[in-house]
Amino acid sequence: MRRLGPSKSLVMAALFVIVAIAFPLVYPDSYHRGVGITAGAMAITAVGVVLLLGFAQQLAIGQPAFSMIGGYANAILCARYGWDPLAALVLAAVVSMVLAYAIGAPILKLRGFFLAMATLALQLMLIVVATEATAITGGPLGVVGVPKFGLFGITLQSDLAFFYLIWALVLASVWISLNIEHSRIGRALRAIAASEIAAGSVGVDIARYKIQMFVIGSGMASVSGSLLVHYLRATDPTVFGFDYGLNLLTGVIVGGLTSIWGGGALGPAIIVGLRELLRDLSLPLWEGVIMGALTVIVLIAFPRGIAGAASDLYDRLFTRRAAVPASAGTPDRAALPRWTEPAAASGGAPMLSVEAVSKSFGSLRAVHDVSFAVQPGSITALIGPNGAGKTTLFNLVCGSLPLDSGAIRFGGQDIANLLPTQIAELGVGRTFQNLQLFDNMSVLENVMCGGHRLASSGILPISVAWPSVAREEAATRAAARQALAFVGLSGFEEANPGALPFGHQRLVEIARALALKPTLLLMDEPASGLNDTETTQLSELILHIAALGVTVLLVEHDMRLVMGLADHIVVMDHGEKMAEGPSAQVRADPKVIAAYLGQEADADAAVHA
Amino acid sequence: MPTPLFTLEGVRSGYGRTEVLHGVSLEVAAGEIVALIGANGAGKSTLLNTVMGLVPCAGGAIRFDGKALTRQPTPAIVQAGLVQVPERRQLFGAMTVEENLLMGAYTRRDRGGIQAALEEQFARFPILAERRRQRAETFSGGQQQMLAIARALMSKPRLLLLDEPSLGLAPIVAQQILREIVTLRDAGGTVFVVEQNARAALAIADRGYVLENGRITVSGRAADLLSDTAVQDAYLGGAGGANDVEDHIREKKRAILGR
Numbered sequence: 001m002r003r004l005g006p007s008k009s010l011v012m013a014a015l016f017v018i019v020a021i022a023f024p025l026v027y028p029d030s031y032h033r034g035v036g037i038t039a040g041a042m043a044i045t046a047v048g049v050v051l052l053l054g055f056a057q058q059l060a061i062g063q064p065a066f067s068m069i070g071g072y073a074n075a076i077l078c079a080r081y082g083w084d085p086l087a088a089l090v091l092a093a094v095v096s097m098v099l100a101y102a103i104g105a106p107i108l109k110l111r112g113f114f115l116a117m118a119t120l121a122l123q124l125m126l127i128v129v130a131t132e133a134t135a136i137t138g139g140p141l142g143v144v145g146v147p148k149f150g151l152f153g154i155t156l157q158s159d160l161a162f163f164y165l166i167w168a169l170v171l172a173s174v175w176i177s178l179n180i181e182h183s184r185i186g187r188a189l190r191a192i193a194a195s196e197i198a199a200g201s202v203g204v205d206i207a208r209y210k211i212q213m214f215v216i217g218s219g220m221a222s223v224s225g226s227l228l229v230h231y232l233r234a235t236d237p238t239v240f241g242f243d244y245g246l247n248l249l250t251g252v253i254v255g256g257l258t259s260i261w262g263g264g265a266l267g268p269a270i271i272v273g274l275r276e277l278l279r280d281l282s283l284p285l286w287e288g289v290i291m292g293a294l295t296v297i298v299l300i301a302f303p304r305g306i307a308g309a310a311s312d313l314y315d316r317l318f319t320r321r322a323a324v325p326a327s328a329g330t331p332d333r334a335a336l337p338r339w340t341e342p343a344a345a346s347g348g349a350p351m352l353s354v355e356a357v358s359k360s361f362g363s364l365r366a367v368h369d370v371s372f373a374v375q376p377g378s379i380t381a382l383i384g385p386n387g388a389g390k391t392t393l394f395n396l397v398c399g400s401l402p403l404d405s406g407a408i409r410f411g412g413q414d415i416a417n418l419l420p421t422q423i424a425e426l427g428v429g430r431t432f433q434n435l436q437l438f439d440n441m442s443v444l445e446n447v448m449c450g451g452h453r454l455a456s457s458g459i460l461p462i463s464v465a466w467p468s469v470a471r472e473e474a475a476t477r478a479a480a481r482q483a484l485a486f487v488g489l490s491g492f493e494e495a496n497p498g499a500l501p502f503g504h505q506r507l508v509e510i511a512r513a514l515a516l517k518p519t520l521l522l523m524d525e526p527a528s529g530l531n532d533t534e535t536t537q538l539s540e541l542i543l544h545i546a547a548l549g550v551t552v553l554l555v556e557h558d559m560r561l562v563m564g565l566a567d568h569i570v571v572m573d574h575g576e577k578m579a580e581g582p583s584a585q586v587r588a589d590p591k592v593i594a595a596y597l598g599q600e601a602d603a604d605a606a607v608h609a
Numbered sequence: 610m611p612t613p614l615f616t617l618e619g620v621r622s623g624y625g626r627t628e629v630l631h632g633v634s635l636e637v638a639a640g641e642i643v644a645l646i647g648a649n650g651a652g653k654s655t656l657l658n659t660v661m662g663l664v665p666c667a668g669g670a671i672r673f674d675g676k677a678l679t680r681q682p683t684p685a686i687v688q689a690g691l692v693q694v695p696e697r698r699q700l701f702g703a704m705t706v707e708e709n710l711l712m713g714a715y716t717r718r719d720r721g722g723i724q725a726a727l728e729e730q731f732a733r734f735p736i737l738a739e740r741r742r743q744r745a746e747t748f749s750g751g752q753q754q755m756l757a758i759a760r761a762l763m764s765k766p767r768l769l770l771l772d773e774p775s776l777g778l779a780p781i782v783a784q785q786i787l788r789e790i791v792t793l794r795d796a797g798g799t800v801f802v803v804e805q806n807a808r809a810a811l812a813i814a815d816r817g818y819v820l821e822n823g824r825i826t827v828s829g830r831a832a833d834l835l836s837d838t839a840v841q842d843a844y845l846g847g848a849g850g851a852n853d854v855e856d857h858i859r860e861k862k863r864a865i866l867g868r
Binding site: 385387502504525530531533535539546547557559561563564565597598 | 646648649650697747748749750751752773776777778779780781782783784805806807808842843844845846854855856857858859861862865866868
């Protein structure tokens, strides 16, 4: 794709600054400034919601709980004990983030509605505490007499100054979040949203990033709550109630759930502004009805929110989509530098050894006492009838399933009880039978996700755009381009993977697995759904991968690929190992013929017999 | 050739503004197996979904037994006698074999006929009778494919549309499924099969069509397509027998890995 206009982020930033500076000047009265301050406070929370709900698609919706912690901490400490507002704000933010870290690990294991209920329950608990712990919180009447906000002992007397401070903080939150979005962590979050199993397969520590976003979002919500209370000069249990949470979510969704600018800054401004407009009409009955109807209409007309619609319009006006190169026949394959040590360096020890492994599901013995070894640098195939336990065994090796008994060693290390992420971290790549591409990213970004384990920038340097982050990102991008060129997909970098033909999608997955520079590559039915010509091309690619010194273990039904490629074949039947050996030996084995190959390897002979 | 039972005339369809099929015409006569082959992304599944009304038909005509099916809702198309066995089976995993089969007879109202159809499927695939109370998700790929076909046959279709029946199946099971398709044809059934495994599909088919970038480029007797050099190069991995693919790979292995 070729951009004709300036980048969207630049346009958004410019618009944001102009509107934020101009608004209080165009509407100099205190009512409009108050509306602006309320919207800005909500926007700070909303930016955090986009990180967790928009990017990682984790339905954590109780964020106002943390606004409440910030709000009450500031109200109590400043009104009763004369604390400096900034000190109270920072302390409340730290407390909120520590609390989020502590509860994040257990509750972020929940999914979908359960996570939503858990976070709402947290908010409900805090509302109950605020209402009942009268001695501390003032009960239903709340805390009054909160001073105006101040910085370093200087009180911000004018609402104008406070307005600019709040929107400067919105901009700072947006900046941090954009840095995260365009980093390896942002990709990891979108990977988690698209396919947790594939995210794990490239070494993305799923729990870690969910918790990080939860902590950052909680910090933002807490700061937002602190600031709002200083504007309101009071707080009570209804300020951050379920209404507030609902408005917040509506704003994020209307603005654009996956857009920091849209869902974070624009949405809350629209929702708060709209509520005030409707309040002016003084039709209390119709307020809720109109809000609801407008929300539904926007969602149906623009499923990606206002930001999504604006982005599409911008693309239509300023972006020319370069035709995706039509590639047919043998793709041009670029060389890839070797990253593995020569097989001889291992001293003859197997790369992978499966030792007396068993796994049952209830009374079903899926895998029973299976042992085999994969030699370094070899191509090993696992074959057997449907239901023989190949996929189960494959999942045991990848760490997707726990073992019942036995051991699995990779380069001598026991990996039996490691998580898929940890196994990927060790340098085990995998591809999936039913493709698991990240459909919310470009082809290049998909492959860049494969390089996740080779980069190390953490959340802090990424949040503040430390220079080393950009250098590392450029290296990841260059490596991903190389991997794409190696599988013959140069020129497809910006394409949406879902728009590519199936065979190409499979190549993207292989490139993604190669980007993590694996020493062992696990392929689950790589030729499934390919025709003979594509199968031949795939076989050639697998050979080039093996030529790089990468050890390959594949599960496959296409016997021509298996017999042509494999150095060693393991045959399973009814959960047990039935035979193993080189192709000539396995193919002549009467047991294998009876259970799996059939009398004739060729279907037409079988049918016309 | 006798009057065709099923015809497509200049059918166009796609998703959103992207047209996938650019005017596809083909026909299927009663009692024959017709195979549609083509590369991934050529539009094979789109074609089946368009026939079944799952993807809106943007132009052209789909006719079955003289009646126009174009723009009919899916249930009406099933009522007319067409049934699709979807790619990757799409069984009701949490339901038993018997429940899955009864779902296949959803459009039928004749209790006796349904019972007879059930017994017919159990006779066709004895493994299904043995496991009639077992949940479908516990089945292996081959058993699931048998169940998917049996479920489709429950509505007594006059045309069976199969999408990738051999996908992900062990060779011996794929052979069994393909043999079953021939048996159906020999009993008077009509089958339209879409297959990635072009060689296997053409081996059992009477006639075949090649779909390329949303257009039919080659059609003819299946045996002629199997020996057509252009078709061989594009879809069958080169001229000659099936062992050529394996030999070709073996040769490449020697060249690239030296073993």
